[in-house]
Amino acid sequence: MSVARPLPHDAAREHVSGKARYIDDIPTPSNTLHLAFGLSTIAKGTISQMDLSDVLAAKGVVAVLTAKDLPFANDVSPSAHDEPMLATDEVHYVGQPVFMVIATSHTHARHAARLAKVTYSETTPILTIEEALAANSRFEDGPRIYTSGDPQTALISAPNRLQGSVDLGGQEHFYLEGQAALALPQEDAEMVIHSSTQHPTEIQHKVAEALGVAMHEVRVEVRRMGGGFGGKESQGNALACACAIAARLTGRPCKMRYDRDDDMIITGKRHDFRITYDVAFDDTGRISAVDFIHYARCGWAQDLSLPVADRAMLHADNGYHIPHMRIESHRLKTNTQSATAFRGFGGPQGVFGIEYVLDHVARATGLDPLIVRQRNFYHDSTPATATQSTHYGQKVDDFCLNALTDKLLASADYSTRRAEISQWNATSPILKRGIAYSPVKFGISFTLTHLNQAGALVHVYQDGSIRMNHGGTEMGQGLFQKTAQVAASRFGVPVSQVKITATDTAKVPNTSATAASSGSDLNGMAVQAACDTIRSNMSGFLATHFGTAKDQIGFENGQVLIGHDNTMSFQDAAKLCYENRISLSSTGFYKTPDIEWDRIKGQGRPFYYFAYGAAITEVVIDTLTGEYKILRADLLHDAGNSLNPALDIGQVQGAYVQGSGWLTSEELVWDDAGRLRTHAPSTYKIPATADRPKVFNTALFENENQQATIYRSKAVGEPPFMLGISTFLAISDAIANAGVGVPMLTAPATPENVLLALTQG
Amino acid sequence: MSKIHVQTIVNRDPVEFLADPRETLLDCLRDHLGLTGSKEGCGTGDCGACSVTVDGTLISSCLMLGVEAGGKSIETIEGMAQGEDLHPLQRKFIEHAAFQCGYCTPGILVAAKNLLEKNPSPTETEVRYWLAGNLCRCTGYDKIIRAVMDAAEEMRGAA
Ligand code: FES
Numbered sequence: 023m024s025v026a027r028p029l030p031h032d033a034a035r036e037h038v039s040g041k042a043r044y045i046d047d048i049p050t051p052s053n054t055l056h057l058a059f060g061l062s063t064i065a066k067g068t069i070s071q072m073d074l075s076d077v078l079a080a081k082g083v084v085a086v087l088t089a090k091d092l093p094f095a096n097d098v099s100p101s102a103h104d105e106p107m108l109a110t111d112e113v114h115y116v117g118q119p120v121f122m123v124i125a126t127s128h129t130h131a132r133h134a135a136r137l138a139k140v141t142y143s144e145t146t147p148i149l150t151i152e153e154a155l156a157a158n159s160r161f162e163d164g165p166r167i168y169t170s171g172d173p174q175t176a177l178i179s180a181p182n183r184l185q186g187s188v189d190l191g192g193q194e195h196f197y198l199e200g201q202a203a204l205a206l207p208q209e210d211a212e213m214v215i216h217s218s219t220q221h222p223t224e225i226q227h228k229v230a231e232a233l234g235v236a237m238h239e240v241r242v243e244v245r246r247m248g249g250g251f252g253g254k255e256s257q258g259n260a261l262a263c264a265c266a267i268a269a270r271l272t273g274r275p276c277k278m279r280y281d282r283d284d285d286m287i288i289t290g291k292r293h294d295f296r297i298t299y300d301v302a303f304d305d306t307g308r309i310s311a312v313d314f315i316h317y318a319r320c321g322w323a324q325d326l327s328l329p330v331a332d333r334a335m336l337h338a339d340n341g342y343h344i345p346h347m348r349i350e351s352h353r354l355k356t357n358t359q360s361a362t363a364f365r366g367f368g369g370p371q372g373v374f375g376i377e378y379v380l381d382h383v384a385r386a387t388g389l390d391p392l393i394v395r396q397r398n399f400y401h402d403s404t405p406a407t408a409t410q411s412t413h414y415g416q417k418v419d420d421f422c423l424n425a426l427t428d429k430l431l432a433s434a435d436y437s438t439r440r441a442e443i444s445q446w447n448a449t450s451p452i453l454k455r456g457i458a459y460s461p462v463k464f465g466i467s468f469t470l471t472h473l474n475q476a477g478a479l480v481h482v483y484q485d486g487s488i489r490m491n492h493g494g495t496e497m498g499q500g501l502f503q504k505t506a507q508v509a510a511s512r513f514g515v516p517v518s519q520v521k522i523t524a525t526d527t528a529k530v531p532n533t534s535a536t537a538a539s540s541g542s543d544l545n546g547m548a549v550q551a552a553c554d555t556i557r558s559n560m561s562g563f564l565a566t567h568f569g570t571a572k573d574q575i576g577f578e579n580g581q582v583l584i585g586h587d588n589t590m591s592f593q594d595a596a597k598l599c600y601e602n603r604i605s606l607s608s609t610g611f612y613k614t615p616d617i618e619w620d621r622i623k624g625q626g627r628p629f630y631y632f633a634y635g636a637a638i639t640e641v642v643i644d645t646l647t648g649e650y651k652i653l654r655a656d657l658l659h660d661a662g663n664s665l666n667p668a669l670d671i672g673q674v675q676g677a678y679v680q681g682s683g684w685l686t687s688e689e690l691v692w693d694d695a696g697r698l699r700t701h702a703p704s705t706y707k708i709p710a711t712a713d714r715p716k717v718f719n720t721a722l723f724e725n726e727n728q729q730a731t732i733y734r735s736k737a738v739g740e741p742p743f744m745l746g747i748s749t750f751l752a753i754s755d756a757i758a759n760a761g762v763g764v765p766m767l768t769a770p771a772t773p774e775n776v777l778l779a780l781t782q783g
Numbered sequence: 784m785s786k787i788h789v790q791t792i793v794n795r796d797p798v799e800f801l802a803d804p805r806e807t808l809l810d811c812l813r814d815h816l817g818l819t820g821s822k823e824g825c826g827t828g829d830c831g832a833c834s835v836t837v838d839g840t841l842i843s844s845c846l847m848l849g850v851e852a853g854g855k856s857i858e859t860i861e862g863m864a865q866g867e868d869l870h871p872l873q874r875k876f877i878e879h880a881a882f883q884c885g886y887c888t889p890g891i892l893v894a895a896k897n898l899l900e901k902n903p904s905p906t907e908t909e910v911r912y913w914l915a916g917n918l919c920r921c922t923g924y925d926k927i928i929r930a931v932m933d934a935a936e937e938m939r940g941a942a
Pocket residue numbers: 822823824825826827828829830831832833834843844845846
């Protein structure tokens with residue numbers, strides 16, 4: 023069988039040879055035009071005058087368009103229709119596209135875009151959480167509130183009670199391939215779009231609106247992305263629409279890619295949060311109630327902020343059974359980039375909040391933070407029991423963190439190392455080490471229930487080769503390889519017999535974004551359904567032809583087994599079926615069963631299942647400079663029956679490093695005028711090779727999914743991101759070990775913030 | 784501005800192209816020579832996705848002008864395999880699944896090859912520091928380092 027094997031990535035040979043094509047590598051006709059946006063230089067105000075004559079006169083410029091030149095819709099928002107592609111008269115953030123330049127080269131377009139003379143009448147921007155609250159600048163009419171139990175009474179009657187607040191920074195996606203799109207006008211009204219997007223159907227939809235045509239006139243193709251991480255769920259809409267409009271206008275192919283600076287200045291990022299808490303607990307560290315307030319800075323447009331903030335609320339318990347909970351969530355509208363999806367989609371912020379609280383409780387009680395965590399866990403499920411529910415009423419019937427943690431503590435040698443570290447610290451006045459454990463329980467499914475569907479299209483050709491297509495997109499997570507393994511397994515053939523093809527809205531329609539970690543869960547099942555229809559057609563015919571029962575036909579090792587003593591190669595079987603007029607092509611469809619969710623009440627079963635994991639990180643900090651290093655990380659993650667352990671381990675490690683980066687070196691800084699000052703890798707630091715833990719142990723936890731997912735595997739894209747929280751907690755532990763009672767460390771824990779926390783003690 | 788005629792050697796073959804004097808070597812490779820294996824990740828010398836060697840020196844091709852390449856010998860990812868035979872580093876990257884989206888991969892392979900030519904037995908720390916200028920957002924670097932160490936060992940065995 024091809025599933026569950028560590029097979030290399032589908033286009034491995036192309037990748038190592040430099041032949042794997044991304045959007046900007048696709049050969050284009052020589053008359054291709056290139057686009058760039060002119061950007062707002064102020065955070066809030068109205069455009070009083072726009073003089074674009076120098077732009078138009080610049081070398082290579084073919085046309086310049088503003089909002090009033092757009093023939094149809096001027097909207098690139100995913101749903102709320104509040105995001106004009108080009109500003110109308112108001113501007114809402116520094117970096118907002120105001121006009122677009124169409125030129126003969128990328129450099130000409132960018133150069134010309136700098137020559138505009140735009141005057142604004144400025145008003146005071148709303149940039150911070152305080153300013154937004156003061157102005158009541160928000161999405162939705164007021165905060166969303168989810169409550170379980172009776173937190174008010176529990177807080178008042180508890181033996182111990184603590185309050186606190188923590189600020190948590192945002193994060194730039196820094197997909198190595200920036201946003202890019204290419205539009206190729208066809209002979210009639212049709213437009214073909216190549217886009218670096220996680221959501222081809224939405225690109226199709228927005229381009230159709232922008233061109234004033236039906237969706238069937240637009241075909242979107244995505245072979246691969248150079249990283250997505252949520253940043254290509256909605257942020258590619260503007261480039262695709264701009265290219266389509268320009269291509270329609272000029273009749274020529276049009277391409278647009280953001281330079282890194284433009285990409286960072288224009289596009290949305292992870293939501294930064296302030297989380298305040300009020301927690302009740304007993305002397306053993308057992309928590310009875312928490313009251314959280316989440317303040318999310320959403321930027322200027324709604325984008326995906328509501329489901330992101332919802333998911334933060336849904337993860338405010340992480341792996342802990344807290345009988346009384348209240349979460350109040352404010353979605354604040356500010357004059358900054360529109361915060362968007364980013365791996366974990368609000369989950370990491372929610373998880374971070376409760377982990378911060380647990381550390382505070384541990385320090386207050388003087389207990390090992392690990393023990394406090396274990397005492398508050400949900401019960402591991404046994405096949406018969408599902409006794410505990412989350413604060414939104416979903417039964418936690420697949421919990422496994424108790425067992426998983428025991429296994430990790432043993433393999434990472436936690437207790438011995440903790441004792442060693444404390445001895446070492448006693449002899450080291452300047453350098454201090456810290457160690458921390460953190461778990462994750464992450465809900466799998468789109469919380470907007472109707473998105474949990476997928477389609478596939480599979481053909482078997484008369485020579486036995488197979489061509490597979492589905493609505494999921496490949497951004498490096500290995501989805502194409504995994505689904506090809508599924509198809510190969512269904513037909514019992516080697517995976518090399520399955521041709522993987524680019525995602526294409528003309529082949530599979532109405533797809534959901536490849537997001538919410540759902541790629542292989544949804545598309546794997548849809549591919550399986552398509553394969554099984556063809557298999558059934560083949561078996562039915564072969565059974566009749568050879569005079570046996572349909573259930574006596576099997577597919578394995580490249581052979582079709584017919585009854586007890588007859589076999590033929592899959593290739594011969596395909597040929598025979600073809601010659602006997604048997605259909606060898608099928609669509610497949612899947613929708614996740616058993617989920618329902620009321621986001622206003624905050625009640626239901628939003629998730630089909632949970633994925634789990636845990637990490638232990640050890641760091642050393644320099645108490646004079648605030649600098650630190652990760653010495654060792656041990657990760658144990660639950661991928662169910664992994665479809666491909668090599669790809670999954672890669673995902674787990676990459677997610678951990680990205681999660682650690684979020685909470686350590688990756689700092690976004692806006693100035694008082696609302697300008698993002700960290701808009702290039704020179705000032706915005708994602709982890710590099712030297713930041714990788716010196717000792718890095720990663721393993722998958724054996725844990726078949728209780729739900730009937732594809733080969734009982736589990737989604738693995740987002741959950742391990744939260745393992746990076748252990749890095750932050752380890753730094754905090756090192757600060758505590760330096761004699762600071764309760765470290766008040768802000769995220770990201772830059773050396774400056776570490777120093778600050780050290781001096782507060 | 785008038786274009787300048789540039790003659791150079793790329794992956795052991797003599798080539799010539801016309802370049803705007805302001806174009807980077809990266810642009811020239813990608814747009815004039817069709818060698819799109821070198822990627823732009825930042826355009827400012829900070830990510831390493833555009834790594835190539837010029838007369839044996841590892842550089843960021845986004846920081847060098849195309850016209851400066853005249854008379855020099857340039858090696859890119861496209862020249863790494865000998866025909867159908869992959870370089871040991873390329874094979875090891877596949878074996879260790881040392882990439883996910885693959886966008887950083889060409890630059891990292893070029894940089895790693897340059898390291899092993901200068902230092903056939905690097906320590907793990909030396910590999911990490913040599914590759915410190917090559918960003919990868921997907922893998923967490925672990926498999927990349929392992930693949931380079933493994934390739935170095937194999938190449939030492941073969942030498
Ligand atoms: S593109 Fe040259 S270093 Fe990033």
